Amino acid sequence: MTRLGARVRGRIWDIVHETSIQNYEEHFSINVIGLIVLFQAFRELLKASSLPRFLAISSGGGSIKMIEDAPMPTSSYGMSKAALNWIVRKIHYENDWLVAYPQCPGPVDTDMAQESAAADKTGMTREVFKKFTLRKPDDAANVLVDIITASTREADGGQFHNIEGGRYTW
Template identity: 35%
Template sequence: MSTPANSTEQKVWLISGANRGIGFGLVNNLLARSDVIIYAGAREPAKATELQKLAAEHKNLHIVKLTSGSVEEAKQVAAVIEKQSGGLDYVVANAGIANFTSRLEAVTLEDFNEHFQVNVVGVLVLFQATLPLLLKRTTRVFEAVGSGAGSITNAHHFVAFNNGSYSLSKAALNYLVRRISVEHAQDDLIAIAVHPGLVETDSSKEFLKRPEAAALKSGAIQPDDSAKALLAIADKATKETSGKFLNYDGTELPW
């Protein structure tokens, strides 16, 4: 068995989509630790008021401009982290979009392309920019926030939700993470796709009001609870969990 990724040395984290929801919960929970440096990515840092409040109180929290899919911004963030911290131990690719608009027969290419640009290309761009920084450290965990809707095996469960573009993008994300784990197994890089649960975020509120979601509402969890679960999975990451698709409770999900 491999040793868990965490150790007693100070850890450097990068969280994308950190200005609200699960991302903000990840930052907030990490700040309870004494051994971390956190880089919180936000598309518009000046408007991330809650993050700004936290940064004013915690010198180990740095807000960086990071738009999903922007190669230039990802490179700039990587350069800042390398200069200030030398490398990265953990990257949590959390930024994403979820529109529940139509079945595949009616989905527009604009909607399809937007989901892939943010949910797949954005994660690939982030990985490419941060890989050299991960390889400078010994922990090397890349955790991508996926979705149960990306499970090919369980596709029949999601037909009623009109989330064709979203599901396709998350299925592609699963393969991206799996491929990263295979390509970099010899580098001891751990890559994991994690379903965060059905989380009551701004993007899911309208969905949860729909009749087809009635049976799911009782199982919805809060962003803070999801964030704690995602951090626990990252903390316990090993070579044995690399390349897997995990539920937020740590159990393995079918591809």
């Protein structure tokens, strides 16, 4: 984990009126600005590829629709993932040679997931986790590789994917 990522850890579960502007800035910097820097740095290498793919790891928390479906207290994290989704969709439409889309890996059994569930005072995270099997990181990675490998611009580009093969509502 990067030093910047470590600073944000434990502050994913928050509500708007209690969240510092610094927390919003940190999440936005990591999830949006970091992604833009990555795309700009690798764009020419992607253009040279015979199968160019630019995938961003997102979250159901980045779906504006999910606010009503699962109103978890994720204001800074959700806001930054929604912006990440927007910028990846914009990249898709600006680069007609590229397969680009945001992908949600679903619940993955990481230290961040466990710490976040413990930090969520509402208990909603634990309730959401009960509805899913948390994948081990290696299992999630293998599923993601298969999904990415099979993706096409026509079928997948610019869409907000979930790991089960469906699409999230923006």
